Amino acid sequence: MLTIALAWMLPLVFHGAWRLALAQGAAAALWSGILRQPYWWTPIHLLFLPTAIALLTLQLPSWLYLLIVLLLALVFWGTVKGDVPLFLSSTAVADALTVIVDRENAGAFADLGAGVGSVAVPLAQRRALKVDAWEYAPLPWLIILWRCRKLPNATVKRASLWDCDLARYDVVFAFLSPAVMAKLGEKVRREMRPGSLFISSSFPIPDWQTESIVQIEDRRRTKLFCYRV
Numbered sequence: 717m718l719t720i721a722l723a724w725m726l727p728l729v730f731h732g733a734w735r736l737a738l739a740q741g742a743a744a745a746l747w748s749g750i751l752r753q754p755y756w757w758t759p760i761h762l763l764f765l766p767t768a769i770a771l772l773t774l775q776l777p778s779w780l781y782l783l784i785v786l787l788l789a790l791v792f793w794g795t796v797k798g799d800v801p802l803f804l805s806s807t808a809v810a811d812a813l814t815v816i817v818d819r820e821n822a823g824a825f826a827d828l829g830a831g832v833g834s835v836a837v838p839l840a841q842r843r844a845l846k847v848d849a850w851e852y853a854p855l856p857w858l859i860i861l862w863r864c865r866k867l868p869n870a871t872v873k874r875a876s877l878w879d880c881d882l883a884r885y886d887v888v889f890a891f892l893s894p895a896v897m898a899k900l901g902e903k904v905r906r907e908m909r910p911g912s913l914f915i916s917s918s919f920p921i922p923d924w925q926t927e928s929i930v931q932i933e934d935r936r937r938t939k940l941f942c943y944r945v
């Protein structure tokens with residue numbers, strides 16, 4: 717109701733596309749705050765329409781927009797239907813995982829949703845370890861495939877992580893989202909061998925007891941939640 721009222725009233729107060737766009741942005745950001753959306757929605761609401769108008773004034777060719785949409789779709793493949801988007805682990809996370817994998821004396825490692833290989837590639841560069849990288853978004857998959865081209869111990873699979881048989885691995889790593897952790901926990905419980913290790917970056921499995929939590933000193937202050945199966 718508030719949005720409808722603002723949409724009706726604001727044109728009476730503000731004239732011109734720019735002012736109207738700013739007013740719409742402010743109203744949407746306010747509404748977002750009232751609805752308690754996560755804080756990062758505020759700048760998106762605030763800037764969406766002004767940015768659209770600014771881009772229109774640049775008179776860019778229309779195919780450029782199509783190209784950008786296609787590229788984004790190839791990177792953020794399933795995100796529109798609620799799947800996990802691409803964001804990357806830091807070098808410090810890869811270093812910490814190397815230490816853990818060594819300590820575990822692991823022979824086989826899986827990265828579920830491997831992105832562009834920020835974890836899988838440095839780990840596979842240690843030839844003693846067999847690394848399987850599961851990634852279904854086309855562009856990240858192509859990038860990781862290219863990065864692993866000279867690593868015979870790395871296998872890059874363009875498939876859903878839900879089709880991965882976890883029983884094959886000593887250590888399984890995932891950096892996904894809170895939304896999938898309960899379901900992934902069930903899969904880990906069902907499939908992973910007793911004694912193997914599951915590590916989740918940033919997001920714990922609800923109601924599970926960790927064996928340890930590794931605090932990483934990177935920009936995000938990442939936590940690695942380690943679960944002994």
Ligand SMILES: C[S@@+](CC[C@H](N)C(=O)[O-])C[C@H]1O[C@@H](n2cnc3c(N)ncnc32)[C@H](O)[C@@H]1O
Nearest residue numbers: 800803804805829830831834852853876877891
């Ligand atoms: C947060 S990123 C993590 C990337 C990488 N593991 C890292 O730590 O840098 C999550 C990745 O999981 C991929 N992903 C999401 N759902 C997936 C699924 N069902 N099967 C395979 N990959 C998936 C996304 O495309 C994205 O690249």
